Amino acid sequence: MTTNIISVGLLSFAHGHAYSYASALRQREDVKLAGFWDDDADRARSVAAQLGLTQFDSLQELLASDIDAVIICSENAKHAELTLAAAAAKKHVMCEKPLGISVDEMERMIAACAVNGVQLMTAFPCRYIPAVIEAKKSIERGDIGEIVAVKGTNRGSMPGGWFVVPSASGGGAVLDHTVHVMDLMNWFVQSDIVDVYAEAATLFHPELEVEDAGMVHVRFESGVVASLDPSWSRSRSFPTWGDVTMEIIGTQGVISIDAFAQKSDLYSDKETKAQWMYWGDDMDAGLVDGFIHAIKQGTEVPITGEDGLKSARVALAALESSRLEAPVKL
Structure with a gap:
């Protein structure tokens, strides 16, 4: 070009x-x-x-x-x-x-x-969060040794609209929110995922046709194990739509990420709930x-199409695992 x-x-x-x-x-x-x-x-x-x-x-x-x-x-x-x-x-x-x-x-x-x-x-866009960028650099420097496990959350508020219509969305919270943090896990660990075990259910909004809660567990070829909570468990009163957090456990240290920590708390009588005023970089x-x-x-x-396939494939396998009540091999 x-x-x-x-x-x-x-x-x-x-x-x-x-x-x-x-x-x-x-x-x-x-x-x-x-x-x-x-x-x-x-x-x-x-x-x-x-x-x-x-x-x-x-x-x-x-x-x-x-x-x-x-x-x-x-x-x-x-x-x-x-x-x-x-x-x-x-x-x-x-x-x-x-x-x-x-x-x-x-x-x-x-x-x-x-x-x-x-x-x-x-x-x-989560790859462009400052805390995530610094964590990637730290991992590559070997600051925490070899990664052995990762724990993450991408808990959100139930979005409504077409997101909860199966024919339009393809799934609920597990498909919607697994992919962001799973992409970060793939990016950090640099190893293929060999199997997925997940449980999913509709716990917070019983009227929905899609799942709004889940726990996803994966095992990488390198031996790293990881877990992720992608649930729509944040209430309407939560200051923002949700969170992105990670704890990366290594043989010589731990990195903790709170992606939206760059914020100020706002309390105003004009609003019906507390708000987060984000002052960090725009991901x-x-x-x-x-x-x-x-x-x-x-x-x-x-961030290639192959990257997108890798993370969405895990989310789809998680839904299949939940249906089968058994691990799914990739």
């Missing part, structure tokens, strides 16, 4: 991250945000009015334009079809997590982008920067 300006289109605002990605893109002098397309007419009108973005009438019209790349923030079940369409149009793709809702479709997404000579990046801006930089330099994206 030789041009200094990268033109990007947004495909769907179903996922709230689309708003933060749009903000990050607009702040860059080396990016032109060409506009967006959304298959939900009401949502599209709202986005156009709120953000003042150019709205394309059809997916085909946007993909036929002179954009270089797209960012997909649709419902999970539509990730594959949108990625395949973008790849066929020779557009680079950054896709919201989870990359897909089946191993087969994720493999097809990866293959289509490779055949068409475009990049496929999975949206895992979504870091994610977008990694995507744009790779396109401009012609280098591999920092």
Whole structure:
């Protein structure tokens, strides 16, 4: 890629991250945000009015334009079809997590982008959290020796909407929240996962058709064991949507991560609950920067489609393990 300006289109605002990605893109002098397309007419009108973005009438019209790349923030079940369409149009793709809702479709997404000579990046902004970046450096320096175990949480609030509709989401909390921290575990441990055992249930919101609670356990080929709580267990009164924490246990030390510790506590009579005012670095801006930089330099994206497949595969195996009430080998 030789041009200094990268033109990007947004495909769907179903996922709230689309708003933060749009903000990050607009702040860059080396990016032109060409506009967006959304298959939900009401949502599209709202986005156009709120953000003042150019709205394309059809997916085909946007993909036929002179954009270089797209960012997909649709419902999970539509990730594959949108990625395949973008790849066929020779557009680079950054896709919201989870990359897909089946191993087969994720493999097809990866293959289509490779055949068409475009990049496929999975949206895992947690890699750009300052505490996570420093932990990765510490592990690589050998500060805690060899990793023997990892414990993590990505506990959130129940999101509602299409996230709790199985045909649109592909699953509940286990699929939604396993993938973020599992990607970090894969990144830190650098070993393949050999088996998964999980339990999942609907405990906090009995009206749901999807699971809202779970515990996921994995064993890496290197012998490292890890556990993760991806439950939607944060109540509406919780200051933010949830948390990302990790404890990485090594032979010579321990690293503890609280991803959202860069915050101030706000108590105001105008609000109905306490709030966290986050003053740390913008992980979504870091994610977008990694995507744009790779396109401009012609280098591999920092978080590949294969990375997305690895973490989503574990989440899907966890759901299968819960159904079978037995470990699942990968």
